[in-house]
Amino acid sequence: MDKRLIKDNIYWLGAVDWDRRLFDSLIPLPDGTSYNAYLIQGSDKTVLLDAVDPAMADILLHQLRDVATIDFIVSHHTEQDHSGTIPLLLQRFPQAKVLATAKAKTLLMEHLHLAEDVIVAVADGETLSLGGKTLRFLHTPWVHWPETMVTYLEEDRILFSCDFFGSHIAASDLFVTDQGRVYEAAKRYFGEIMLPFRAIIAKNLDKLSDYAVDMIAPSHGQLYDQPAWILEAYRDWVQHPPHNLVVLPFVSMHGSTRSMVDYLTAALVARNVRVELFNLAVSDIGKLAMALIDAATIVVGTPTVLAGPHPLAAHATFLANALRPKARYLSVIGSYGWGGKTVETLAGMIGNLKVEVLDPVLCKGMPDQEAFAALDRLAEAIAQNHRANGFR
Numbered sequence: 001m002d003k004r005l006i007k008d009n010i011y012w013l014g015a016v017d018w019d020r021r022l023f024d025s026l027i028p029l030p031d032g033t034s035y036n037a038y039l040i041q042g043s044d045k046t047v048l049l050d051a052v053d054p055a056m057a058d059i060l061l062h063q064l065r066d067v068a069t070i071d072f073i074v075s076h077h078t079e080q081d082h083s084g085t086i087p088l089l090l091q092r093f094p095q096a097k098v099l100a101t102a103k104a105k106t107l108l109m110e111h112l113h114l115a116e117d118v119i120v121a122v123a124d125g126e127t128l129s130l131g132g133k134t135l136r137f138l139h140t141p142w143v144h145w146p147e148t149m150v151t152y153l154e155e156d157r158i159l160f161s162c163d164f165f166g167s168h169i170a171a172s173d174l175f176v177t178d179q180g181r182v183y184e185a186a187k188r189y190f191g192e193i194m195l196p197f198r199a200i201i202a203k204n205l206d207k208l209s210d211y212a213v214d215m216i217a218p219s220h221g222q223l224y225d226q227p228a229w230i231l232e233a234y235r236d237w238v239q240h241p242p243h244n245l246v247v248l249p250f251v252s253m254h255g256s257t258r259s260m261v262d263y264l265t266a267a268l269v270a271r272n273v274r275v276e277l278f279n280l281a282v283s284d285i286g287k288l289a290m291a292l293i294d295a296a297t298i299v300v301g302t303p304t305v306l307a308g309p310h311p312l313a314a315h316a317t318f319l320a321n322a323l324r325p326k327a328r329y330l331s332v333i334g335s336y337g338w339g340g341k342t343v344e345t346l347a348g349m350i351g352n353l354k355v356e357v358l359d360p361v362l363c364k365g366m367p368d369q370e371a372f373a374a375l376d377r378l379a380e381a382i383a384q385n386h387r388a389n390g391f392r
């Protein structure tokens with residue numbers, strides 16, 4: 001795809017990665033992704049905002065074939081899918097200066113071995129006039145690295161947000177056409193990488209609310225020409241209370257834990273609590289991350305394996321702990337053969353979670369009436385807690 005005009009003298013450049021199925025060697029990408037860069041030509045100066053993943057550098061360089069000069073390359077975020085092509089760009093445009101936050105300057109020198117004098121640190125709120133186009137740099141730390149910033153183009157009221165509001169979608173449509181699809185992809189993106197930084201993202205949203213934004217141009221996925229809904233979605237994800245939802249990641253080798261999971265699910269649904277099940281042997285971990293954004297309660301279902309939780313349950317618990325979701329309650333259910341330390345091991349893995357641990361339900365072999373009665377008690381405790389907190 002060649003570069004595309006967004007507005008007068010403002011272009012989308014970049015690469016659509018239709019084939020990519022995994023990000024960060026962890027995160028499934030069911031819809032591929034894109035690496036968006038933007039070219040802004042003022043009457044005096046020309047700026048490139050971000051770049052592309054180095055694997056697709058050729059595409060960006062081809063799109064720039066007719067561009068005689070780039071004065072500045074703005075690096076919003078040092079992660080290599082946006083910055084990794086900057087060394088090549090500097091070979092092609094040796095007079096260009098890289099603009100970044102002071103923290104990013106250090107990171108760019110460390111990650112890409114850029115020379116110190118090539119990078120100019122910009123202050124929070126600093127402006128740069130390109131001639132008829134004014135860029136304002138706004139520091140937005142922890143979206144999702146410590147050095148991140150965004151750029152607001154004042155005359156056109158466009159926010160170039162880098163990973164903020166991004167979504168992994170490969171598409172030929174430049175702008176959002178299917179809001180439901182992009183909501184899902186943006187939520188997945190938020191769950192996977194932004195969720196741990198909710199508090200500081202809320203502050204960054206407050207900061208951005210001082211600016212009238214007609215368009216958001218992120219570094220992954222489609223552009224928002226009606227940005228109100230994605231701003232509101234972010235408010236919900238970062239600030240609103242959790243929903244009346246139990247997220248239940250589980251594993252079962254021979255069906256005992258599965259039968260406990262099914263029983264608990266039915267008991268919760270009968271008490272008007274929503275449940276999302278994730279069989280970890282087959283689940284997309286990104287879907288689990290999305291559900292964790294809303295969950296009020298997490299219940300881990302695991303058999304005992306080699307004296308502890310099944311490794312897949314340990315992996316999901318480790319991830320949930322790292323993502324620091326809003327959940328307020330947690331419990332463990334599962335079957336064992338003779339004994340072990342499943343609950344103790346999992347309890348030692350959730351130090352980041354501000355949860356009350358509800359009585360676990362473990363049973364030997366297939367669940368019996370006693371186990372089902374304990375699961376009923378757990379369902380009742382969850383439903384009562386959700387009601388008492390007004391979770392909806």
Ligand SMILES: Cc1cc2nc3c(=O)[nH]c(=O)nc-3n(C[C@H](O)[C@H](O)[C@H](O)COP(=O)(O)O)c2cc1C
Pocket residue numbers: 251252253254255256257258302303304305306307308335336337338339340364365366
């Ligand atoms: C590889 C393997 C290791 C196991 N290790 C333990 C163990 O250390 N302690 C224990 O109590 N049971 C252990 N078990 C037995 C299972 O916990 C038991 O069969 C349980 O009922 C399986 O639940 P499921 O049907 O949900 O898979 C082990 C089973 C397997 C297959």
